[in-house]
Amino acid sequence: EVQLVQSGAEVKKPGESLKISCKASGYRFTGSWIGWVRQMPGRGLEWMGLIWPGDSDTRYSPSFQGQVTISADKSISTASLQWSSLKASDTAMYYCARAEMATTYYFDSWGQGTLVTVSS
C-alpha cells in the first residue's frame, strides 16, 4: 500500500526558516514524481512543484519559483519542502502527493497534510 506520511504541524514567526517532510513507503520512491500542493485557509488547491527523487530533477510553478525549495533524499525515501524566510502569507496546509503520468501528471496518493502557521 502506498503511504505518504508528512511531518507535524508547525508554528513559526515571520522571517524564520522551515523544512517540512514527506516520507514515502509501499512503492519504489525513485520511480515516481512527488509533488507539493498548497491550500490556504478556506481556499482551493495550488500546485507548487514536483521532484523526481531518482535524480532530483525539480519543476516549480512560476508562482512558487524562488519562494520555496523542493528536495528529496532517496536514501530515506523522503521529500521535503523548505522556506528560508517565512511570511504570514505562507500560512496554509501543505500536501505532498505521488504523481503519475497521463498526458499530464496526476496525484494518485496524498499525504495527510502539514499545517504551517506563520504569525508574530
Next chain:
Amino acid sequence: QSVLTQPPSVSGAPGQRVTISCTGSSSNIGAGFDVHWYRQLPETAPQLLIYANTNRPSGVPDRFSGSKSGTSASLAITGLQAEDEADYYCQSYDSSLRGSVFGGGTMLTVL
C-alpha cells in the same frame, strides 16, 4: 482566479445526478491535456476520483464518471449520497503557465 473555471457550488437530492463542469482554454484542456478530478472531504486530504478524463482508480465507485470535450470537462455523480458532500477539483496542465493547474473547486451539497 484559476485558469480552470468551476461553478462555486452545486447541489442535489439523494439519489439524483449532478454534474460539475471545468472550463478551460486552448492552452490547457483545449490543447489536449488530460483532466483529472479530486474529491476533498471536510478536513481531509484530496482523493483522486478520475484520471485522464474518464478513468477511475480502483476503489472509486462507478457512480463517478468523467468526460471531456473541446475546452471543457465534466464530472458526473449519479445516485447521490450524503457522503458525497465535499469539495471537488479539476486539474490539468497549462502550456502558457508551464505547469499544472487546478480549478477553483466546487462545493457539492446533498440536500
